[in-house]
Amino acid sequence: xxxxxxxxxxxxxxxxxxxxxxxxxxxxxxxxxxxxxxxxxxxxxxxxxxxxxxxxxxxxxxxxxxxxxxxxxxxxxxxxxxxxxxxxxxxxxxxxxxxxxxxxxxxxxxxxxxxxxxxxxxxxxxxxxxxxxxxxxxxxxxxxxxxxxxxx
Amino acid sequence: xxxxxxxxxxxxxxxxxxxxxxxxxxxxxxxxxxxxxxxxxxxxxxxxxxxxxxxxxxxxxxxxxxxxxxxxxxxxxxxxxxxxxxxxxxxxxxxxxxxxxxxxxxxxxxxxxxxxxxxxxxxxxxxxxxxxxxxxxxxxxxxxxxxxxxxxxxxxxxxxxxxxxxxxxxxxxxxxxxxxxxxxxxxxxxxxxxxxxxxxxxxxxxxxxxxxxxxxxxxxxxxxxxxxxxxxxxxx
Numbered sequence: 001x002x003x004x005x006x007x008x009x010x011x012x013x014x015x016x017x018x019x020x021x022x023x024x025x026x027x028x029x030x031x032x033x034x035x036x037x038x039x040x041x042x043x044x045x046x047x048x049x050x051x052x053x054x055x056x057x058x059x060x061x062x063x064x065x066x067x068x069x070x071x072x073x074x075x076x077x078x079x080x081x082x083x084x085x086x087x088x089x090x091x092x093x094x095x096x097x098x099x100x101x102x103x104x105x106x107x108x109x110x111x112x113x114x115x116x117x118x119x120x121x122x123x124x125x126x127x128x129x130x131x132x133x134x135x136x137x138x139x140x141x142x143x144x145x146x147x148x149x150x151x152x
Numbered sequence: 153x154x155x156x157x158x159x160x161x162x163x164x165x166x167x168x169x170x171x172x173x174x175x176x177x178x179x180x181x182x183x184x185x186x187x188x189x190x191x192x193x194x195x196x197x198x199x200x201x202x203x204x205x206x207x208x209x210x211x212x213x214x215x216x217x218x219x220x221x222x223x224x225x226x227x228x229x230x231x232x233x234x235x236x237x238x239x240x241x242x243x244x245x246x247x248x249x250x251x252x253x254x255x256x257x258x259x260x261x262x263x264x265x266x267x268x269x270x271x272x273x274x275x276x277x278x279x280x281x282x283x284x285x286x287x288x289x290x291x292x293x294x295x296x297x298x299x300x301x302x303x304x305x306x307x308x309x310x311x312x313x314x315x316x317x318x319x320x321x322x323x324x325x326x327x328x329x330x331x332x333x334x335x336x337x338x339x340x341x342x343x344x345x346x347x348x349x350x351x352x353x354x355x356x357x358x359x360x361x362x363x364x365x366x367x368x369x370x371x372x373x374x375x376x377x378x379x380x381x382x383x384x385x386x387x388x
Contacts, residue, residue, distance in 0.1 A: 036180065
């Protein structure tokens with residue numbers, strides 16, 4: 001398991017949950033420290049699931065602040081990326097904000113952090129069928145919202 | 153899901169850049185690893201041709217009864233030097249490809265890595281020999297002890313000469329030297345079998361036993377010297 005790669009993914013997940021950079025970083029670091037301290041982790045077959053479970057529990061314990069992004073950060077993206085991509089990103093972000101938090105979390109875990117369905121099942125403590133169905137439902141809703149804005 | 157949407161999702165979830173990541177990762181303790189996990193992890197780094205040689209020997213012995221009959225032992229005896237040299241070249245791979253200094257900067261010491269790989273190959277070759285010796289003994293009609301002598305002496309002779317050559321040559325020359333030695337031992341073995349078959353009679357078993365003891369003792373010495381060479385680099 002590449003710690004540096006997983007740091008970025010866990011930090012992204014914590015930022016999604018908490019909406020605050022400093023808090024997300026603190027929780028991310030605490031996650032890794034607890035993960036490494038655990039005696040069992042070396043031989044656990046499900047290291048990634050264990051790591052995300054710690055992160056999730058710590059996020060739930062942490063104080064939740066507003067998740068809106070300052071506009072200047074979006075402007076940074078506009079300087080570097082092609083216009084179409086920027087517009088698509090803004091549209092996807094807007095559409096995502098209209099999904100339920102659970103749906104957003106599933107899309108983040110599955111398509112951005114690239115967890116397998118099995119790992120998501122273990123993390124969320126639901127069946128494979130339930131995870132698969134919820135992901136498909138979230139995707140369908142997202143596409144419907146994007147189609148409404150002609151970005152599908 | 154199409155790539156455009158995936159990219160848009162990644163951008164949408166992208167957080168502000170972390171500020172403490174580098175400092176944290178530098179001071180984080182390296183995750184521990186059990187001895188067994190470490191040894192097994194080295195199996196993936198052993199080159200495929202090493203496994204291939206062992207598989208070919210196993211296959212020849214397996215089919216020997218049907219195709220070669222009692223002559224299978226001579227064929228295996230001629231091929232075993234290549235199995236020995238594959239272990240020697242694997243042990244000295246860092247020196248052959250001039251990577252020792254770089255590998256020493258890695259997480260695990262070069263000596264630990266080499267010992268782990270030799271442990272794996274040693275077990276595999278031990279199992280291979282434990283299979284080959286009884287099979288050849290049965291097909292050839294000689295005793296297990298006698299067959300063991302005829303197979304182990306060229307194997308250990310090649311290993312010893314290979315270790316000696318690897319310590320005295322550098323880079324790709326080591327590789328050529330080792331395989332040259334395997335060729336010579338193999339050809340010599342075949343020539344002796346054809347021209348002096350009397351040497352494989354029961355009368356010469358004590359001589360073979362002495363030869364086995366000599367190559368085994370010398371092999372241990374050469375192996376210790378190889379391991380010391382790895383330790384010397386650590387002291388520089």
